[in-house]
Amino acid sequence: MSKIYEKAPAKINLVLDVLRKREDGFHEVEMIMTMVDLADRLEMEELPRDQIVLSSQAGFIPLDEKNLAFQAARLIKERYGVKRGVYIHLDKQIPVAAGLAGGSSDAAAALKGLNRLWDLRLPREELELLGAELGSDVPFCIRGGTAVARGRGEKLESVSPPPQCWVVLAKPPINVSTADVYGKFRVNDVKRHPSVPRMLDALSRQSFPDMCAALGNVLENVTLHRYPEVRQIKECMIKAGADGVLMSGSGPTVFGLVSKEMKVARVYNALRGFCKEVFVVRMLT
Numbered sequence: 001m002s003k004i005y006e007k008a009p010a011k012i013n014l015v016l017d018v019l020r021k022r023e024d025g026f027h028e029v030e031m032i033m034t035m036v037d038l039a040d041r042l043e044m045e046e047l048p049r050d051q052i053v054l055s056s057q058a059g060f061i062p063l064d065e066k067n068l069a070f071q072a073a074r075l076i077k078e079r080y081g082v083k084r085g086v087y088i089h090l091d092k093q094i095p096v097a098a099g100l101a102g103g104s105s106d107a108a109a110a111l112k113g114l115n116r117l118w119d120l121r122l123p124r125e126e127l128e129l130l131g132a133e134l135g136s137d138v139p140f141c142i143r144g145g146t147a148v149a150r151g152r153g154e155k156l157e158s159v160s161p162p163p164q165c166w167v168v169l170a171k172p173p174i175n176v177s178t179a180d181v182y183g184k185f186r187v188n189d190v191k192r193h194p195s196v197p198r199m200l201d202a203l204s205r206q207s208f209p210d211m212c213a214a215l216g217n218v219l220e221n222v223t224l225h226r227y228p229e230v231r232q233i234k235e236c237m238i239k240a241g242a243d244g245v246l247m248s249g250s251g252p253t254v255f256g257l258v259s260k261e262m263k264v265a266r267v268y269n270a271l272r273g274f275c276k277e278v279f280v281v282r283m284l285t
């Protein structure tokens, strides 16, 4: 029986601005997101019975209907009346509740993989609409590349990829709930909104220094205030020589952009003193 494999990469937010709180409880955002080369991997295989079975080597994530990959499989199966079963093995590499959209990317990979396994031939736009039912970041994870995301994150416009550089990711041993961070966020407290046009201009000119200067995330202050270790990580990265430093999403992962290979080891080693989960990756361009 044939197996299907899908990579589920992590994302970082180069820009994250919040415009207002909406009537439906979500926040209207304006973000620029891009994928990095740190990925989970999903293996999907037909089951002889009509059931969804999920396994993982990671002991710390749910394997039932609370898992976003499971929810994705159930959604696509029910929506298109598929009467077949699937066994999904999830090789988890992306830190959980980290601001890197690991769960959303797993859901996106499950939708893409099952579209192939069950020969549903759904176009990408339809998969993105399905993904939006699972979470605000899932449509972007289906699209991949680099995109501006608006609405609650589901309205996408693909844009130029960032100039190639090293990305050092550091996640302190705390789990941050996205809902909590948005819940504590007050738009009136924002002193300076980051500029999406400025970042788009830097990307279109492939200017690494201008990209670093245009980084911004209005959720950073909420998480930094609550978890001083995130601020320490930022300071450590800057001191070690990273060219641009920002918290990703609702945190707590901080990423540092580094252009010169000889500087990467210094940043990595400095961070290893602070937290166990440090990764050096490339942008997925």
Ligand SMILES: C[C@@](CO)(OP(=O)(O)O)[C@H](O)COP(=O)(O)OP(=O)(O)OC[C@H]1O[C@@H](n2ccc(N)nc2=O)[C@H](O)[C@@H]1O
Residues within 6 Å of the ligand: 013, 016, 025, 026, 027, 028, 029, 031, 098, 099, 100, 101, 104, 134, 135, 136, 137, 138, 151, 152, 153, 178, 179, 182, 183, 248, 249, 250, 251
């Ligand atoms: C902050 C961001 C930035 O990319 O990412 P993460 O830090 O989670 O990776 C996203 O906006 C997170 O997207 P995602 O994690 O898919 O959120 P969802 O599951 O849709 O929503 C979780 C909760 O966050 C809040 N939420 C989410 C998105 C949004 N635009 N406004 C919100 O207020 C809502 O309270 C919602 O109940």
Ligand SMILES: Nc1ncnc2c1ncn2[C@@H]1O[C@H](COP(=O)(O)OP(=O)(O)O)[C@@H](O)[C@H]1O
Residues within 6 Å of the ligand: 061, 062, 066, 067, 068, 069, 095, 096, 097, 098, 099, 100, 101, 102, 103, 104, 106, 107, 176, 178, 249, 250, 251
């Ligand atoms: N496949 C999955 N991988 C990771 N977390 C998952 C998954 N499915 C559900 N979750 C739950 O979703 C929550 C957020 O996970 P994650 O997507 O890693 O965070 P973030 O959106 O901050 O990057 C966690 O509390 C976790 O238990």
